[in-house]
Amino acid sequence: xxxAKKGPFFxxxxxxxxxxxxxxxxxxxxxxxxxxxxxxxxxxxxxxxSFLTFDVLYRWLTFVGYKVRYxxxxxxxxxxxxxxxxxxxxxxxRARLEQLEPMEIVQKYTNGFHDVMRLxxxxxPSIEPTATGHLIEQIAMVQxxxxxxxxxxxxxxxxxxxxGFATKHPYGELSGRKIDELLANTRDTEGMEEKRSPLDFxxxxxxxxxxxxxxxxxxxxxxxxxxxxxxxxxxKYLGGTFDIHGGxxxxxxxxxxxxxxxxxxxxxxxxxRYWMHGNxxxxxGRKMAKSEGNGFTPEELLTGDHKLLExxxxxxxxxxxxxxxxxxxxxxxxxxxxxxxxxxLERLEKAMALLPGLKPGDADGADIEALEHRxxxxxxxxxxxxxxIAELFEAVRLINSVNDSKLKLTAGALERLRSLMxxxxxxxxxxxxxxxxxxxxxxxxxxxxxxxxxxxEAKARKDFATGDAIRDRLGAIGIALKDSKExxxxxxx
Amino acid sequence: xxxAKKGPFFxxxxxxxxxxxxxxxxxxxxxxxxxxxxxxxxxxxxxxxSFLTFDVLYRWLTFVGYKVRYxxxxxxxxxxxxxxxxxxxxxxxRARLEQLEPMEIVQKYTNGFHDVMRLxxxxxPSIEPTATGHLIEQIAMVQxxxxxxxxxxxxxxxxxxxxGFATKHPYGELSGRKIDELLANTRDTEGMEEKRSPLDFxxxxxxxxxxxxxxxxxxxxxxxxxxxxxxxxxxKYLGGTFDIHGGxxxxxxxxxxxxxxxxxxxxxxxxxRYWMHGNxxxxxGRKMAKSEGNGFTPEELLTGDHKLLExxxxxxxxxxxxxxxxxxxxxxxxxxxxxxxxxxLERLEKAMALLPGLKPGDADGADIEALEHRxxxxxxxxxxxxxxIAELFEAVRLINSVNDSKLKLTAGALERLRSLMxxxxxxxxxxxxxxxxxxxxxxxxxxxxxxxxxxxEAKARKDFATGDAIRDRLGAIGIALKDSKExxxxxxx
Numbered sequence: 004x005x006x007a008k009k010g011p012f013f014x015x016x017x018x019x020x021x022x023x024x025x026x027x028x029x030x031x032x033x034x035x036x037x038x039x040x041x042x043x044x045x046x047x048x049x050x051x052x053s054f055l056t057f058d059v060l061y062r063w064l065t066f067v068g069y070k071v072r073y074x075x076x077x078x079x080x081x082x083x084x085x086x087x088x089x090x091x092x093x094x095x096x097r098a099r100l101e102q103l104e105p106m107e108i109v110q111k112y113t114n115g116f117h118d119v120m121r122l123x124x125x126x127x128p129s130i131e132p133t134a135t136g137h138l139i140e141q142i143a144m145v146q147x148x149x150x151x152x153x154x155x156x157x158x159x160x161x162x163x164x165x166x167g168f169a170t171k172h173p174y175g176e177l178s179g180r181k182i183d184e185l186l187a188n189t190r191d192t193e194g195m196e197e198k199r200s201p202l203d204f205x206x207x208x209x210x211x212x213x214x215x216x217x218x219x220x221x222x223x224x225x226x227x228x229x230x231x232x233x234x235x236x237x238x239k240y241l242g243g244t245f246d247i248h249g250g251x252x253x254x255x256x257x258x259x260x261x262x263x264x265x266x267x268x269x270x271x272x273x274x275x276r277y278w279m280h281g282n283x284x285x286x287x288g289r290k291m292a293k294s295e296g297n298g299f300t301p302e303e304l305l306t307g308d309h310k311l312l313e314x315x316x317x318x319x320x321x322x323x324x325x326x327x328x329x330x331x332x333x334x335x336x337x338x339x340x341x342x343x344x345x346x347x348l349e350r351l352e353k354a355m356a357l358l359p360g361l362k363p364g365d366a367d368g369a370d371i372e373a374l375e376h377r378x379x380x381x382x383x384x385x386x387x388x389x390x391x392i393a394e395l396f397e398a399v400r401l402i403n404s405v406n407d408s409k410l411k412l413t414a415g416a417l418e419r420l421r422s423l424m425x426x427x428x429x430x431x432x433x434x435x436x437x438x439x440x441x442x443x444x445x446x447x448x449x450x451x452x453x454x455x456x457x458x459x460e461a462k463a464r465k466d467f468a469t470g471d472a473i474r475d476r477l478g479a480i481g482i483a484l485k486d487s488k489e490x491x492x493x494x495x496x
Numbered sequence: 497x498x499x500a501k502k503g504p505f506f507x508x509x510x511x512x513x514x515x516x517x518x519x520x521x522x523x524x525x526x527x528x529x530x531x532x533x534x535x536x537x538x539x540x541x542x543x544x545x546s547f548l549t550f551d552v553l554y555r556w557l558t559f560v561g562y563k564v565r566y567x568x569x570x571x572x573x574x575x576x577x578x579x580x581x582x583x584x585x586x587x588x589x590r591a592r593l594e595q596l597e598p599m600e601i602v603q604k605y606t607n608g609f610h611d612v613m614r615l616x617x618x619x620x621p622s623i624e625p626t627a628t629g630h631l632i633e634q635i636a637m638v639q640x641x642x643x644x645x646x647x648x649x650x651x652x653x654x655x656x657x658x659x660g661f662a663t664k665h666p667y668g669e670l671s672g673r674k675i676d677e678l679l680a681n682t683r684d685t686e687g688m689e690e691k692r693s694p695l696d697f698x699x700x701x702x703x704x705x706x707x708x709x710x711x712x713x714x715x716x717x718x719x720x721x722x723x724x725x726x727x728x729x730x731x732k733y734l735g736g737t738f739d740i741h742g743g744x745x746x747x748x749x750x751x752x753x754x755x756x757x758x759x760x761x762x763x764x765x766x767x768x769r770y771w772m773h774g775n776x777x778x779x780x781g782r783k784m785a786k787s788e789g790n791g792f793t794p795e796e797l798l799t800g801d802h803k804l805l806e807x808x809x810x811x812x813x814x815x816x817x818x819x820x821x822x823x824x825x826x827x828x829x830x831x832x833x834x835x836x837x838x839x840x841l842e843r844l845e846k847a848m849a850l851l852p853g854l855k856p857g858d859a860d861g862a863d864i865e866a867l868e869h870r871x872x873x874x875x876x877x878x879x880x881x882x883x884x885i886a887e888l889f890e891a892v893r894l895i896n897s898v899n900d901s902k903l904k905l906t907a908g909a910l911e912r913l914r915s916l917m918x919x920x921x922x923x924x925x926x927x928x929x930x931x932x933x934x935x936x937x938x939x940x941x942x943x944x945x946x947x948x949x950x951x952x953e954a955k956a957r958k959d960f961a962t963g964d965a966i967r968d969r970l971g972a973i974g975i976a977l978k979d980s981k982e983x984x985x986x987x988x989x
Contacts, residue, residue: 072597104565104733106623114620117610127607130599136629139711218632240597356974446988449973450943480942481849495939 009067009379014060014247014386015331017255017278018177022385025277027246033069034245035061036237036275038254039131041078042112043093046119047298048321048336049284049291053251055322056281056330056386058125060249062431063382074240075128077116079109079135080216081208082229088198088205092226095216105216109135119301122318124435130240134232138218141227141235145207145220147269154268157197159209159223163264165202172267177278178256204261206231230261238266238274248275252282284325286311286336313338316345319434323348326388326432347396352436354399355428357406358421364411369401371412371419378427388432395427451482455491458484502560502872507553507740507879508824510748510771511670515878518770520739526562527734528554529768531726531743531751532624534571535605536586539612540791541814541829542777542784546744548815549774549823549879551618553742555924556875567733568621570609572602572628573709574701575722581691581698585719588709598709602628612794615811617928623733627725631711634720634728638700638713640762647761650690652702652716656757658695665760670771671749697754699724723754731759731767741768745775777818779804779829806831809838812927816841819881819925840889845929847892848921850899851914857904862894864905864912871920881925888920944975948984951977 012025027033037057040046057075064071084090098105120127134141145161148154153168154161168174169182182202189201205228210217217224227235237245243266250259259278266274283290286297299309307315316324324344328334374394381390398420404410405417412420428434454473461469474484477493485492505518520526530550533539550568557564577583591598613620627634638654641647646661647654661667662675675695682694698721703710710717720728730738736759743752752771759767776783779790792802800808809817817837821827867887874883891913897903898910905913921927947966954962967977970986978985 072600104623106625106733107565110620110623127603130597130603132599133626133629136626139631143712219636240599360971360976446973446975447940447943450940450947450970450975453947453969453973454943476946477943480939480946482939482943483853 010383012063012067012383014277014279017280018275020179023277025246027069028242028244028276031068031070033064033071033247034241035064035071035073035247035249036233036241036245037073037075037128037248038233038250038258039076039078040112040116041082041093042109042116043082043097044112045300046116047291047300048304049298050251051119051123051125051301051321052284052325052334053281054120054125055123055325057249057279058433059326059330059386059388059431060247060279061126061128062433063386066426066431072130072241073128074130074132074237076233076236077109077113077131077133078229078232079106079113079133081134081227081232088208088228092214092216095214098215106135109133122301122305123322124318124433126433132236132240134227134236135216137232137236137239138227140239141231142207142220144231144235144265144269145227148206148265151268153264154206155199156222159225160197160205161207161222162198162203163206163261163268164199165204165264166200168264168268172264174264175260177263178260180256180260204228204230204257206265230258231265233258234262234265234269234274237262238270243270244272244274244276246275247277247279249279249281252280255280281330282333284334284336288335291336311338313342316341320345320348322432322434323351323392327392329385329387329389331385347392348434350399351395351428351434354402355424355436357402358424361402361405361412361417363414363417364405365413366411367413367416368404368410369412369416371401371416371423374398374401375419375423378423382431391427391432395424398424451477451493455484455493459491503876505556505560505876507770507772509769510773511768513672516770518739520562521735521737521769524561524563526557526564526740527738528557528564528566528740528742529726529730529734529738530566530568530621530741531747532568532570533605533609534575534586535602535609536575536590537605538793539609540784540793541797542791543744544612544616544618544794544814545777545818545827546774547613547618548616548818550742550772551926552819552823552879552881552924553740553772554619554621555926556879559919559924565623565734566621567623567625567730569726569729570602570606570624570626571722571725572599572606572626574627574720574725581701581721585707585709588707591708599628602626615794615798616815617811617926619926625729625733627720627729628709630725630729630732631720633732634724635700635713637724637728637758637762638720641699641758644761646757647699648692649715652718653690653698654700654715655691655696656699656754656761657692658697658757659693661757661761665757667757668753670756671753673749673753697721697723697750699758723751724758726751727755727758727762727767730755731763736763737765737767737769739768740770740772742772742774745773748773774823775826777827777829781828784829804831806835809834813838813841815925815927816844816885820885822878822880822882824878840885841927843892844888844921844927847895848917848929850895851917854895854898854905854910856907856910857898858906859904860906860909861897861903862905862909864894864909864916867891867894868912868916871916875924884920884925888917891917944970944986948977948986952984 013022014025016023040050061071061073079094080092082093084093084096094105094108098108101108145154148163149161153164155164165174166182174182185202207220207222207225207227209223209225217226237248263273285291289295289297291298297311299311303309304312304321305315305318320341324341325334327344374397378391378394381387381394401410405412454477458470458473477484481495482493506515507518509516533543554564554566572587573585575586577586577589587598587601591601594601638647641656642654646657648657658667659675667675678695700713700715700718700720702716702718710719730741756766778784782788782790784791790804792804796802797805797814798808798811813834817834818827820837867890871884871887874880874887894903894913898905947970951963951966970977974988975986
């Protein structure tokens with residue numbers, strides 16, 4: 004274990020609302036569960052931020068030496084419109100609209116989700132379980148909840164008895180809600196006739212005969228409640244009590260609060276030791292949502308094809324933009340901020356490109372070990388990526404100074420600086436070299452621009468033979484030059 | 497439906513051993529099921545050939561206007577070592593060797609499989625169901641088989657009674673086996689004590705307490721038999737009888753024969769109307785297998801990092817190589833054949849690059865409509881991709897002749913030729929422009945080689961300033977030149 008060297012890791016536990024030292028239950032193993040997407044529509048940028056937060060957590064835990072089992076689910080049934088117990092299954096609804104079998108919808112949007120994760124260099128989890136793949140485990144958990152006395156059947160559905168549970172166990176600890184206030188603030192809604200209390204939630208829902216996504220159960224044909232799947236799958240793969248459970252802040256209540264109650268009822272103990280919640284992404288100060296017309300997709304972001312975007316931004320620029328903000332703070336998307344991130348990433352990548360060629364000197368003009376400690380300390384302080392990035396710009400300054408012969412670093416110090424930058428920029432923050440600044444596209448363009456420049460020089464000195472030869476050579480490579488008043492541009496043939 | 501225009505589609509039905517006209521059960525819908533991978537190890541090139549065959553089928557059916565629901569499964573439990581009913585679950589065994597949870601193995605190799613499919617431009621299916629995601633459906637099917645009288649329970653496992661089934665229904669029709677000969681040629685194997693006949697196969701296997709992958713069932717804790725999952729999942733998503741079932745030839749017996757028997761027993765009718773089997777890939781005349789040391793992975797193929805490979809080949813070169821052979825023939829991998837394919841694909845892609853720039857003439861020197869009909873006829877004749885490719889080389893000849901001003905085509909004929917080539921090369925055969933000849937990597941390299949050439953010329957005429965300037969300009973772009981006795985090479989910095 005190399006953790007000792009890097010110091011203790013502190014993270015903010017939503018359960019206690021305090022920054023706590025992270026001590027895993029069974030070191031060097033760490034169990035991490037994160038709520039994945041409901042695969043009924045394209046992922047938007049707000050979702051990306053949440054998955055990015057836990058990607059960096061996963062990368063950091065792995066970097067300091069833990070063996071992480073990272074479980075992130077795919078919700079492919081049971082999530083109803085309105086996020087409550089009434090309404091239509093989100094996937095079934097989309098299937099009806101697109102005239103497809105529900106599992107075709109699941110496949111289409113799961114593929115799309117994976118494409119987006121790959122684009123942003125978000126690592127795949129160790130296990131990616133699906134709700135439909137764990138019906139047996141969910142039915143067994145409903146049975147255990149019924150056996151505990153905190154569940155009841157009504158007309159083929161099974162509900163969790165929240166007020167009953169709250170008389171015996173704490174309820175609302177995670178989200179800071181109080182049962183009396185909740186009861187005072189809720190009113191009866193549609194479908195309430197089956198529920199004893201408006202706070203109760205479905206753990207198994209009866210399906211009518213026209214429903215496509217349904218399975219046999221001891222209570223007739225139906226499907227599992229949305230909150231149940233995460234409880235069943237997290238504990239199946241990580242054990243009855245596991246280390247870290249993450250998700251977006253909007254999932255804290257009721258989703259995560261229900262998870263706690265389900266596990267306490269079914270298994271007699273709380274499931275999670277550290278709860279971690281990422282904050283939201285806003286756009287020009289307003290919540291990102293499709294209904295607001297500001298929930299652009301990653302693809303629109305890359306192409307710039309959206310009324311709120313002045314131009315397209317690379318996936319690594321977005322990654323940089325998001326990591327310049329602490330995960331627990333809200334982050335506001337704006338073109339100005341994105342363009343600043345683009346410049347910042349470019350500066351960082353230019354310094355990365357200089358690193359291999361730096362010449363060692365005969366003295367150490369900077370303390371690289373101290374820099375390394377500060378980098379580790381930033382991440383150990385609740386994944387403080389903005390502070391880490393600030394330290395990396397200190398490193399950029401050193402690199403540029405060595406390159407300009409204004410600073411000396413010995414071969415040993417240079418080697419330490421190189422491995423620090425590789426670790427922090429590539430492994431921990433996950434910036435991919437090829438997609439952002441310095442990527443192949445940019446390289447290709449830069450090379451073609453050199454030829455366009457050479458050709459312009461040749462034409463200027465009336466050497467048309469050379470000019471034509473350059474055009475022909477590029478043509479053979481598959482690059483067509485187009486001359487216009489504004490200058491020469493190129494495209495692939 | 498545009499099928500009429502393109503003529504009837506014939507394919508070889510393994511069930512009848514004849515080329516038959518394909519008529520779907522519910523046009524314009526087509527149900528297609530293909531046996532996917534068992535995700536316990538890296539995919540090798542032989543697997544790729546099989547998935548490529550059905551990719552081209554899927555593309556052709558879609559191209560002629562059918563709405564295809566394409567289901568390709570992931571086997572993540574139940575496939576035992578030795579492909580028989582004894583031995584260890586392949587995934588559980590790998591999990592033990594790699595010291596991981598079985599579902600971590602599943603995730604790792606599913607991700608790897610998807611990466612390989614993407615690399616070869618093999619389209620994702622409409623639904624990709626997993627065996628562990630369909631336990632309830634499999635248990636229900638075992639119950640229907642038991643109810644039919646063709647299954648029996650023994651010590652917590654359930655077996656299919658093959659000789660009993662064969663007294664009432666035809667058995668062996670698909671693979672051409674005869675029950676008497678099979679009985680005469682089998683002998684009792686380990687674990688036989690539970691089976692009434694050596695031909696019987698497990699549809700549910702009892703799991704011992706140490707087994708990680710097990711589920712409750714009416715017969716105690718266990719897991720489904722390998723043959724059962726395809727029967728349960730294909731009929732769930734495509735209906736009790738569906739159009740086409742595909743797979744590698746090695747799956748015909750016993751896997752597909754068992755699928756037929758299971759459906760006839762459980763549902764009273766045969767599940768599949770057209771069975772289609774792809775042939776094998778050999779290497780230098782010998783079967784591709786890990787034990788032979790010739791089962792190289794796609795990655796080794798691309799890098800050339802294997803003793804049997806003279807160099808690396810691009811994914812599209814491999815695709816071209818495979819499609820130059822009919823799917824029902826064996827195909828032998830050799831460096832000579834690969835290098836011929838590389839040249840062939842390059843010729844094709846060069847002609848594709850010329851297409852947009854061709855100038856229309858005032859006469860039609862070739863009959864493009866007839867060429868188009870021959871292309872369609874080739875595909876309609878049991879997916880005859882080698883004949884299609886030969887026709888495309890006729891098109892290449894025309895393109896080159898127009899480019900050399902040796903042939904005239906009117907604007908209309910040129911447009912028809914362009915759309916034919918786009919359809920056949922990109923949509924139907926699935927050759928991606930960017931990854932093979934003319935791809936960005938190759939383009940980048942070609943551009944750098946031009947600069948290396950210019951620099952060598954400058955040095956030859958003692959113009960060292962220009963030589964150094966070229967090195968510096970490339971360095972600024974992120975390209976480092978390395979001079980050695982063998983010449984100049986380059987790498988990214």
